[in-house]
Amino acid sequence: MTTTVEVAVVGAGVVGSAIARELVRHDIDVALIDSADDVGTGTSKANTAIWHTGFDAKAGTLEARLVARGHTLLDRRAAESAWPLERIGALLVAWDDEQRDRLAHIVSNANAVGYRRIETLSVAQVYEHEPHLGPGATGGLLVPDEGLLDPWAVTLVNATEAVLNGARLLLRAEVTTVETDRRAGSHAIATARGLVRARWLVNAAGLGSDTVDRLMGHDGFTVTPRRGELIVFDKLARPLLNHIVLPVPTATTKGVLVSPTVYGNVLLGPTADDVDDRSATGTTAVGLASLVTRGRRIVPALVDHEITATYAGLRAATEHSDYCYDVFADDRYVRVGGIRSTGVSAALALAELVVHDLADADPHLSAHERDDFTLASLPNLAEAGRRPFDDAEAIADDPEFGRLVCFCERVSAAEIRDAFRQPIPARDADGLRRRTRTLMGRCQGFFCAAHVQRLIATDGPGPVPGD
Numbered sequence: 398m399t400t401t402v403e404v405a406v407v408g409a410g411v412v413g414s415a416i417a418r419e420l421v422r423h424d425i426d427v428a429l430i431d432s433a434d435d436v437g438t439g440t441s442k443a444n445t446a447i448w449h450t451g452f453d454a455k456a457g458t459l460e461a462r463l464v465a466r467g468h469t470l471l472d473r474r475a476a477e478s479a480w481p482l483e484r485i486g487a488l489l490v491a492w493d494d495e496q497r498d499r500l501a502h503i504v505s506n507a508n509a510v511g512y513r514r515i516e517t518l519s520v521a522q523v524y525e526h527e528p529h530l531g532p533g534a535t536g537g538l539l540v541p542d543e544g545l546l547d548p549w550a551v552t553l554v555n556a557t558e559a560v561l562n563g564a565r566l567l568l569r570a571e572v573t574t575v576e577t578d579r580r581a582g583s584h585a586i587a588t589a590r591g592l593v594r595a596r597w598l599v600n601a602a603g604l605g606s607d608t609v610d611r612l613m614g615h616d617g618f619t620v621t622p623r624r625g626e627l628i629v630f631d632k633l634a635r636p637l638l639n640h641i642v643l644p645v646p647t648a649t650t651k652g653v654l655v656s657p658t659v660y661g662n663v664l665l666g667p668t669a670d671d672v673d674d675r676s677a678t679g680t681t682a683v684g685l686a687s688l689v690t691r692g693r694r695i696v697p698a699l700v701d702h703e704i705t706a707t708y709a710g711l712r713a714a715t716e717h718s719d720y721c722y723d724v725f726a727d728d729r730y731v732r733v734g735g736i737r738s739t740g741v742s743a744a745l746a747l748a749e750l751v752v753h754d755l756a757d758a759d760p761h762l763s764a765h766e767r768d769d770f771t772l773a774s775l776p777n778l779a780e781a782g783r784r785p786f787d788d789a790e791a792i793a794d795d796p797e798f799g800r801l802v803c804f805c806e807r808v809s810a811a812e813i814r815d816a817f818r819q820p821i822p823a824r825d826a827d828g829l830r831r832r833t834r835t836l837m838g839r840c841q842g843f844f845c846a847a848h849v850q851r852l853i854a855t856d857g858p859g860p861v862p863g864d
Contacts, residue, residue, distance in 0.1 A: 402428045403426040406430065410439050410440060421767075423752055433568060437831065441603075447742070464746070482544055489503065516538065574586075600733055606620060606713060617723065618735055624672050627708055630663040642656065666688055678711060712737045720735055752764075785812055803836065824858045835849055
């Protein structure tokens with residue numbers, strides 16, 4: 398099979414999917430390529446799900462500019478794109494005199510990157526905002542525009558809209574070689590699913606972005622996976638927090654935070670350990686124990702609650718302190734690498750930048766926006782919005798929406814069935830989690846797993862896009 402397009406985007410995570418969607422919106426023929434059998438299976442599925450303002454990004458960096466822009470774009474598209482955002486604000490807490498002395502620098506940096514709504518709080522004000530904090534806080538900052546998002550929804554909506562509007566999605570399509578013909582102005586991209594011919598290649602391959610960079614004849618950076626372990630606490634812990642509680646960041650990490658989620662749980666983490674294995678997404682006894690120790694200091698009552706789940710994600714850390722973004726016009730190649738934990742917040746801005754730069758570099762690519770663009774309609778997974786099980790009209794039209802399969806997360810049989818019928822269908826239980834929340838609750842599938850597997854056998858799995 399040979400696929401011929403104007404632009405091939407390698408990597409169907411949150412950044413690659415956003416880029417593909419934006420290219421299609423500008424009437425540019427696109428192939429979205431990934432080695433996995435679903436979109437958003439790498440860093441995009443395992444993160445802290447924070448809607449960042451960029452207040453703590455280093456002033457003058459591309460990351461700072463794009464996170465700030467992405468925060469605005471996510472807000473603009475939230476209603477039309479059916480992804481939940483909760484602007485609950487963040488409280489950055491200092492726990493010793495040295496951290497307290499760094500607060501003024503953080504305020505100065507926030508002002509330098511254009512975020513001016515940050516507020517300095519006294520110790521008393523810190524505890525007024527978060528009464529359940531542990532003792533010993535020495536000061537704090539309030540960042541009212543930080544918030545929560547659903548990273549699975551952002552990825553899936555963008556990828557779905559790309560597909561609905563003509564993008565070719567090729568999954569299980571690991572890129573093995575790239576041959577560039579400068580005279581013809583094209584790339585021959587060999588994948589496990591066949592050959593893709595493209596005028597341009599956009600490298601948004603996440604943890605594998607340095608590998609793709611080398612296939613393109615470049616050597617601009619090296620990814621060192623940074624593992625972040627997290628603990629998910631039961632929904633009964635949610636009343637302990639009013640805001641996202643942030644630590645004073647260090648040079649290598651934003652540190653361990655305590656945060657609600659849009660699903661109603663509470664997260665504690667992440668750790669930050671550089672590893673060699675790009676598949677090392679298992680948790681460790683040492684990592685989880687360190688989180689419990691830190692959590693006991695930040696919100697002591699939290700660690701007395703039941704743990705629903707633990708998980709680990711890998712961020713694409715590099716030797717550079719900024720995103721590794723470059724446009725190589727002679728090679729018709731765009732490098733979008735080293736996108737770390739802020740990638741979800743910056744994704745829409747990165748997509749906007751790529752389309753702008755491609756239009757500048759290649760007059761053959763269309764720069765006009767389509768007026769026939771189709772939007773995706775996906776179910777809401779957040780607690781703040783109406784869920785299908787609570788929608789009397791939906792249940793009246795289809796009683797399967799009233800038949801619960803997963804009682805912990807209140808997921809209906811109809812939602813699971815429909816997840817196999819989406820334009821990018823679920824392929825397995827992991828794909829169902831990201832589309833419905835099934836198996837994510839306090840019983841972790843102890844009750845519903847057999848029922849879910851039965852539905853997978855009868856209603857799914859959906860086909861692999863590109864087959």
